[in-house]
Amino acid sequence: MRPIDKLRQMLLAQRRALFEQVARAADDLRWLDTNTHPETEEEAQEQNIANLLARLDDRGNAELRIVDRALTLIEEGDYGTCEDCGDPIPVERLEVLPTATTCVFCAEARERNSRQAVAS
Numbered sequence: 001m002r003p004i005d006k007l008r009q010m011l012l013a014q015r016r017a018l019f020e021q022v023a024r025a026a027d028d029l030r031w032l033d034t035n036t037h038p039e040t041e042e043e044a045q046e047q048n049i050a051n052l053l054a055r056l057d058d059r060g061n062a063e064l065r066i067v068d069r070a071l072t073l074i075e076e077g078d079y080g081t082c083e084d085c086g087d088p089i090p091v092e093r094l095e096v097l098p099t100a101t102t103c104v105f106c107a108e109a110r111e112r113n114s115r116q117a118v119a120s
């Protein structure tokens with residue numbers, strides 16, 4: 001199996017797991033919505049769970065977008081190229097992080113930049 005095929009499999013598996021996670025969170029949220037009793041003392045607790053599920057849902061959807069983007073790049077033949085400097089991303093990095101769209105150096109540079117943006 002070519003490394004790219006293996007990475008594609010990993011991404012597809014990740015996509016499936018995320019779909020399930022998001023679907024489950026959405027299901028639980030619906031259940032809570034229809035079973036919330038505003039006057040009971042559990043209300044606050046249910047609200048907490050709802051918030052948690054909503055966050056899980058958001059994060060799951062954000063991750064799904066990242067996975068989808070990587071899969072699109074594979075289809076277009078642009079996968080494995082750093083989108084900042086254009087260098088090939090080493091397969092070892094992609095095997096650890098199949099959704100990586102930058103090389104390690106550019107990823108670190110981005111992180112430094114975002115930290116600076118937060119600090120200033």
Ligand SMILES: [Zn+2]
Nearest residue numbers: 082085103106
């Ligand atoms: Zn780079």
